[in-house]
Amino acid sequence: MRSGERRITLADVASEAGVSVALVSIVMRGAPGAGAATRERVLEVARRLGYQPDSRARLLRSGRSRLIGVVFDVRHPFHHDLLTGLYDAAGKAGYQLTLSAVTPRRGERTAVGDLLQDRCEAIVLFGGQMRGSELASIAARLPVIAMMRSARRRDIDVVHNDDALGSHQAVDHLVALGHQRIAHVDGGALHGSAERRAGYHEAMRRHGLDGHIRVVAGGPGEEHGAAAAERLLADPPTAVTVFNDLSATGLLDVLRRNGLSVPGDLSVVGYDDTTLSRLAHIDLTTVGQDIDALAARAVERAVERIEGTATGPRAVIIPPRLVVRGTTGPAAAGALPPR
Amino acid sequence: MRSGERRITLADVASEAGVSVALVSIVMRGAPGAGAATRERVLEVARRLGYQPDSRARLLRSGRSRLIGVVFDVRHPFHHDLLTGLYDAAGKAGYQLTLSAVTPRRGERTAVGDLLQDRCEAIVLFGGQMRGSELASIAARLPVIAMMRSARRRDIDVVHNDDALGSHQAVDHLVALGHQRIAHVDGGALHGSAERRAGYHEAMRRHGLDGHIRVVAGGPGEEHGAAAAERLLADPPTAVTVFNDLSATGLLDVLRRNGLSVPGDLSVVGYDDTTLSRLAHIDLTTVGQDIDALAARAVERAVERIEGTATGPRAVIIPPRLVVRGTTGPAAAGALPPR
């Protein structure tokens, strides 16, 4: 009882329906140029025989694959949300997605290499560590859209969240709650870290809080947030904006273990609005990226490049929006500094 | 400065190197039958021209794709860990993976359909809601390996964790710590739920704790664990085994909010050893699935089916192992029931 007798081909359907392969091809593609009756019959035969078009042969012949390759990292929860959006956007534009994952034991280069062999027409990269020169060498072969990272290259499109604006929103929110001594835990060398830090600086200055600017070294992990919290404990501010949600979680944990109440003694804002931040017991106020917009614009750029109709700017920056949850509250009156 | 002049083909390399396409094909595949010098030269030319083989054409001609299709759900963190293992296992076996994601707006049927068009030689399904009959209709076309779910079908291989054993390990651990009043929060209709519940029953009985058996309705989400905790609060046991980590997290939160200390008043064991359970402030004792073993055995089954050398059992059950962290501790003396 082995499975997969043999593939049903166009020829099989054609002979069974008593027409030519070309005609079946037309019917299967829904292309114009076939009689209604014939169309009906061919479709019926195809269904009965269980015909499945062979995308490889189809694409080989037509020269185009209508495929957009995506490199994502299995470890990054945010990437999965983004995939959801990309499937939708690509489908609407008449393209298919082909996925290539980066794992702890499978690098970006391998992931991109597979995509190139698959003959996709554009590549969308989620984050990643590739240097600009490397991206450029790929971009010499096909359009490259880099998401959630920057790239100072004229031949690469970038689509990402407005990190500086996100920090502004976080600081504005805290200031509106009466906070002044607002610290920032940064993300180290990661993409977006510099922008989020700069945004924090700008916002503080804009509010005339230059004197309260305080940046603590951090990173993307829970442990980084925890370490930053330890450092903050000696002289706690009344609020903190953190590079991302995971780091914020580590920070929260250490703060609470040390008897500080959140948001009573201290308010905390994360970044990314990940599943983690939505958990009831974390309930983190955070800056959410607009996933659907990011995905839609990335596909839009890819398609424009593929079809040679690209006109707009190579960099697309999407504004984020603050999601207020339970880790931010009014500054305690006593917390106001002397000034 | 448009990119992608034109694809470099075998013919380009051949003419540039002054040999036939057939010979270049041999060299590119590393197949035997080419002189060392020629091989060297062809390779050099290919590199210089930036030749990339076209997997479509290659597979079309050779009739085989050496592709294993994988259907995973972007929302399930565990699936991502499994992908990592599968890439490794498939690579070792000389196969490539082709991914198709299930998203909130892209169903299993679509995901499988794409894979069929890609002409992969076997399909690995992670969980999913497909009924046995549907799986069977796919299995009629190509080998199907179902992971993390059961399927009472002779034509479908299943590879999953030993859920009953996992529950045994959890209960054994708690009993060893002196617990007797151990409750179980189940997973509703999800895959593995019935087995984990049955395993709990068995283990309790084996320890002569029939009288303390207590199953509370639950589910896969944080909210389900939280609701179960509310129900448990009226008459708290001294320990709880929960269907999965996320649900356990919800349960923990409600317990603590109600003044119970974990593990002081109550011990909690989750299931899956997800990233969540490893967070410092959650630090959940849990049952971990052996991801590498699961992945390796799934690929092994797929390859055996593809190559027609399948012999072993159609169901492969992998033993899990308990990961002891901070949510389990000795039963308080006073907590012992009168008996």
Added chain:
DNA sequence: TTGAAAGCGCTAACAG
């Protein structure tokens, strides 16, 4: 060791 030729399943001209 190397080359010529056929053809995988399909689409795209072009005829009829």
Added chain:
DNA sequence: CTGTTAGCGCTTTCAA
């Protein structure tokens, strides 16, 4: 509206 013909880029006999 339908059929014929010619390949897409590659692998695979089969000869040389």
